[in-house]
Amino acid sequence: MKKWGEVALGVVTSIGGFLEVGSIATSTQAGAEFGYRLAWVLVLGTLSLGFLMEMTGRLAAVSQRTYADLLRERFGYRFFLLPLAAVLVVSFLVLASEIGGVSIALQMATGISFSWWAIPVALLGWALLWRGTFGIVEKGTALLGLVAIVFAVGALKLHPAWPAVGRGLLPSMPRDDRARYWYLAVSILGASISPYLYLFYSAGAIEDGWTIEHLGVNRVTAGLGNLFGGGLAVCSLIAAALVLAPREIRVDRYEQIAMVLASPLGRAGFVLFLATLCITCFGSTLEIVLALAYTMAQGFGWNWSENLKPGKDARFATTYTVLILLAAVPVAIGLNPLTLTNVAMVATAASLPVTVIPLFVLMNDGDILLKHTNGWLSNGALVFIALLSVVLLVAAVPLQLLAGG
Amino acid sequence: MGGVNLAHDVLDAQLVDHRQEKIGRVDALLLELEDGRPPRVATIVIGGAARARRVGPWFVALRRALRWLFRQRAEHVSRIPFDKVRRIGDSIELDVDERSLESEHLEQWLKERVICRIPGAEGEQK
């Protein structure tokens, strides 16, 4: 019984984790500019993330070590620096844009400019990390994050033409504005497949004390959670396609996105949109900061746990303290949060090879996973994701220059 | 006891002290060579200098430049004789105490000078 409670919580957690500033921004941009045509990229991103989460969760549950632990142990310090540097840079950008997301939601609600909110938001996040336990961070933000279901309500209320949506779920080639189409595709993938998500997830498996017993829970969590999370992202794309696209509104600023729900649901939609943006971005802020501190601590062998008093893991606590405050700076000096988000998503997409390809080696190592190594399906998926990640690495920068902003 | 794979199972492995506190990883492993004798596994090294050397000369130079810039003189490196090893498994347990290790200098410094000056840092349980 307790286990199924965990499943439910896990599913909820991954919704909270999946729908955050990057997904909301990129899927509404895609909906506004290309209708349903980019929905298939969301499906692709969701499936990929589901596989990666299942694998890193399995890795942690079986080996009792996190993905970051194993990156250092099995590949050595020299190689470890590569994913570490990539994850630090990229997730720092994502972190800054999440803080931007919370700040912009508060700006829309109060009229006080987002740049004033960055530091208070960072301080509140820090206080929660300082005093709270892993359970509070994980489950608290996830339960509150359920408010994101409003996107599904909004999309249904707009009565989309389902056959057209269905066609959008199948891959298609752009008819016009190719560069922008692929640029948004890359952004969506960067928003869906974020390394912090699986680094956090595998550390979370250790924090929650997962063992081989939890492999079923892991599979259901990674599968269902991403199904729901991805579903909600598709809903935000649908809503944007029906509210913004017919009016030829392009999303240049976060402020424009609230219309997507205000239009079908009225004042309630507007308020719930602000709540969703605020809560999911805040939740992601905490998860990213923790993911980065976990990765540092595990890679260097420091004491770490969100359940320990900061005095017992001083380097870990210092890492998250410094990171969350630093990440508030770009927003506090007034960088446009949407620009920040788009750059962060493309950078994320480009960083994927260094965290995806090593996973392939680990997932086939019988010393680590005993008889739970990857089967043909997982290996096939992982090879596909690895190839995709290389394509993203090559395409990301040219597309950013060609069609970004 | 069977064989131990030094590169695979020892280098970069998690180290814990006798109270199971995490005290870093095996950043370098020193071997003693003597003619006519098998190489002896002599010392476990923990510390930034040992790690930097593994990356390459450019990294050592970069690190030196940064340390000069921030006026960091003392190297906080721990060298622990291999006979302090109590157990080799998922992690390696050493018969040492975290508080007496030179490589834990930063942890102790941060704890005393920064972290514990902020309310709510100390205590047993969160």
Add this chain to the structure above:
Amino acid sequence: MSARTIALDQLVGRVVRDADGRRIGRIEELEAELVLESHGNDYVVTRFGVGRFGILDTIASGRIVQQLVRRLVRATSYVRYEIPWEWMDLSDVAHPRVTRRERELAQAP
């Protein structure tokens, strides 16, 4: 006859040549065993694992590489030698040499 100290990572990844000067692979593992000595117990290196898969061997362990290669390519040409410490000449750490010929070496299972 003085003792020299070297770091393990200085050895791992080094190209090993045999008595004829032929390149047989790179060092990817050192296997140590506990021996009882009069002054206490010591771990000493008993065997060196030398593999053909060059850079991959130094990144991952031989076993992972073997598994992967066998699994994916079903290659049978994968070669990995286990060399007893007595046969390994480390007088020049940068250029380790085996004192036997390649065909005298035992392949690891």
Add this chain to the structure above:
Amino acid sequence: MPALASRTIHVGALVALALTAAACGRPPELDKQLETLSSWTATMQLAREEHGSGAITTTYATQLRDAASSALEETKQTIGQTAHSKVDSSYAAAALDSLRTAIRALNAETGS
């Protein structure tokens, strides 16, 4: 008020027409600027409707207006350099004008 609205729509249609005609031989930069202007014009119109029905707050509508104004100012600075021909300049002027009108209409709606 209704007169204002119909004029906005009228100019909006003009801009749309201009955009369709634009495919041949217009500098891509200008295209982008015209798109930005028409996107913000549409945003202003939508905001006006939503504010009218009470879906969005005045605080928020004001922010949207400010964002549109800054987009207007930004484009005004640069569009002169990209619109070379006389025809281009008239399109640019019409687009700027329609956004200006839409902003004014939203102002009237929110009562500021």
